Amino acid sequence: MEIVILVVVIAVVALAAISGLVVSGRKKKAAPRAGESPSPASTATRTAPPAEPHVGEDAEGKPEAPGRPVEDVGLPTTEAEAGAPVTEVPAPAEPEIETPEPAAGRLVRLRARLSRSQNTLGKGLLTLLSREHLDEDTWEEIEDTLLTADVGVGPTQELVERLRERVKVLGTRTPEELRTLLREELLTLVGPDMDRTVHTETKGPVDRPGVVLVVGVNGTGKTTTTGKLARVLVADGKSVVLGAADTFRAAAADQLQTWGKRVGAHTVRGPEGGDPASVAFDAVKEGTEENADVVLIDTAGRLHTKTGLMDELGKVKRVVEKQGPVDEVLLVLDATTGQNGLVQARVFAEVVDITGIVLTKLDGTAKGGIVVAVQRELGVPVKLVGLGEGPDDLAPFEPDAFVDALVDGD
Ligand SMILES: Nc1nc2c(ncn2[C@@H]2O[C@H](COP(=O)(O)OP(=O)(O)OP(=O)(O)O)[C@@H](O)[C@H]2O)c(=O)[nH]1
Numbered sequence: 001m002e003i004v005i006l007v008v009v010i011a012v013v014a015l016a017a018i019s020g021l022v023v024s025g026r027k028k029k030a031a032p033r034a035g036e037s038p039s040p041a042s043t044a045t046r047t048a049p050p051a052e053p054h055v056g057e058d059a060e061g062k063p064e065a066p067g068r069p070v071e072d073v074g075l076p077t078t079e080a081e082a083g084a085p086v087t088e089v090p091a092p093a094e095p096e097i098e099t100p101e102p103a104a105g106r107l108v109r110l111r112a113r114l115s116r117s118q119n120t121l122g123k124g125l126l127t128l129l130s131r132e133h134l135d136e137d138t139w140e141e142i143e144d145t146l147l148t149a150d151v152g153v154g155p156t157q158e159l160v161e162r163l164r165e166r167v168k169v170l171g172t173r174t175p176e177e178l179r180t181l182l183r184e185e186l187l188t189l190v191g192p193d194m195d196r197t198v199h200t201e202t203k204g205p206v207d208r209p210g211v212v213l214v215v216g217v218n219g220t221g222k223t224t225t226t227g228k229l230a231r232v233l234v235a236d237g238k239s240v241v242l243g244a245a246d247t248f249r250a251a252a253a254d255q256l257q258t259w260g261k262r263v264g265a266h267t268v269r270g271p272e273g274g275d276p277a278s279v280a281f282d283a284v285k286e287g288t289e290e291n292a293d294v295v296l297i298d299t300a301g302r303l304h305t306k307t308g309l310m311d312e313l314g315k316v317k318r319v320v321e322k323q324g325p326v327d328e329v330l331l332v333l334d335a336t337t338g339q340n341g342l343v344q345a346r347v348f349a350e351v352v353d354i355t356g357i358v359l360t361k362l363d364g365t366a367k368g369g370i371v372v373a374v375q376r377e378l379g380v381p382v383k384l385v386g387l388g389e390g391p392d393d394l395a396p397f398e399p400d401a402f403v404d405a406l407v408d409g410d
Contacts, residue, residue: 097264098391100231106395120366121149122182122406129178134167150338151369155189155376162188183407189372190399194381198356198396199328200233200294208324209241209287210294213280215313215352216332217301217344221360221386223252225332226298227259228394229384233294234263241290243283243297244269245276245316256298262391266290276300276312277319284323310351317352330383332358333374336365342377349378360386363393368406371397 124145131138139160146156162185170177200210212229216222223246230240242260244253250272257267268283270276280297287295299316302309320326331354333341348354357374362385371382382397 098231098262100235100263101392102235103232103394103396106392121145121368122408125182126175126178126407129163129167129173129182130175134164139164146369148367149369150367150373151189152342152373152376155369155372159185159189179407183403186403186406187399190403191375191381192399194375194399196356196381196383196397198229198330198383200238202324202327206324207288209284209292210327211284211287211320211324212294212296212328212330213299213317213320213326213352214296214330214332214358215299215301215348215354216358217334218246218249218252220301220332220334220337220344221358222246222301222332223255223259223298224389225330225358225360225384225386225394226256226296228386228391229330230259230265230296231263231391232394233296234265238293239290240265241283241287241292241295242267243280243295245280245283245297246300247272247274247276247279248300248302252298252300259391277315280316281319281322284320288323309347313348313351328355329353330356330358331378331380332360333370335359335362335367335370335385338367338370341370342373345374345377349380354378354380356381356383358382358384358386358394359397363387368402371402 125142128138128142128145142163143156143160146159147153151159163181166181166185167173170181173181198212200212202208202210214222214226214229226242230242233240240260240263242256242265244256244267246252246256247270253267253269253272257269259265260267266286268279268286270279270282276299280299283297284295286292297316297320299313317326317329329352331345331348333345335341337344345354345357357378357380359371359374359382362368375382385395385397385402387393387395
């Protein structure tokens with residue numbers, strides 16, 4: 001009996017072993033050989049899941065048949081080729097035209113900035129004048145304060161003389177009286193009656209735009225000022241054409257063009273290194289043809305030789321004047337350069353007839369006295385002041401507001 005059981009067990013084990021081998025052999029047959037890629041048709045019709053690759057198959061199997069290189073694939077290059085509906089690609093958008101704020105309201109907003117930078121002068125003078133005994137030393141300190149603020153020697157002496165006189169007459173002084181006194185004397189020095197209009201209109205009934213030439217040493221803020229002035233004029237409802245006569249730096253012309261685009265003003269420019277006078281001439285010509293109200297011409301201001309500058313600026317002016325007189329020549333000076341600004345002013349005044357001064361970067365100096373000094377030097381009024389880098393930080397110069405900012409600055 002035991003023998004029978006043993007035989008049965010052996011027979012069952014042998015049977016199981018044989019059937020296991022057969023199944024495994026079948027599986028191996030069904031799996032595709034490595035490197036054999038199934039045809040698309042067979043892939044589509046086949047329902048059984050693809051066989052799992054076995055460990056080591058990659059290394060042992062045949063290398064994969066070379067596929068098509070990337071460049072052979074021939075991807076559709078456009079949507080049209082790909083059969084997709086054609087949609088028009090929008091052209092890059094032109095910068096939106098801005099509406100600059102009117103110049104009239106600006107000084108109020110900017111006054112805080114002005115007074116912040118100027119308070120050293122006003123505060124310093126009031127503190128000194130409030131001393132109980134105004135002895136010689138104190139008057140000398142007052143003088144030094146004015147000189148340090150770039151007021152200039154002549155105007156300083158005049159102011160000190162008048163203050164001494166009036167303080168003597170006044171006798172005892174209250175802070176309010178001193179403030180009024182200082183305010184009046186500073187105002188006299190700044191010149192409340194000078195004509196500070198920027199002449200952007202032609203004189204007489206002529207059919208051409210007003211022409212403004214903007215001159216000054218590079219880096220003083222000339223191009224920026226030209227751009228800001230264009231905004232002021234546009235805000236006043238005027239149409240403007242810009243002339244990029246600083247042809248020595250393509251970047252200067254680009255910068256001006258960017259300013260122009262923001263307010264819809266067209267910029268006339270020439271080739272880099274081209275003749276500045278010819279660009280200026282073309283700008284006035286185009287301005288006339290376009291029926292523009294004002295043409296603003298930004299010039300180059302390299303000061304390395306006076307004769308070079310004279311030749312260039314003189315020529316620009318002469319050439320422009322073939323179409324009519326220039327209505328305004330604005331000299332741009334950087335208020336932070338102090339005495340250096342005065343030297344520049346002198347040189348430019350010898351080259352062209354300056355009719356107005358723009359003092360830039362007044363927000364960056366406590367030396368507001370340069371307003372007085374430069375007007376004295378040239379006998380020409382400060383007409384505009386730059387009070388920051390913002391596009392609308394150019395303000396008409398108003399002596400009252402300026403002196404108020406000097407004296408009342410906190
Ligand atoms: N804080 C301050 N910065 C100013 C003012 N005006 C101009 N600037 C800055 O001064 C720098 C020089 O200005 P530009 O207009 O490029 O000077 P530019 O005289 O035309 O000189 P080039 O571009 O070299 O021809 C710029 O960074 C301006 O933003 C101002 O009123 N206040």
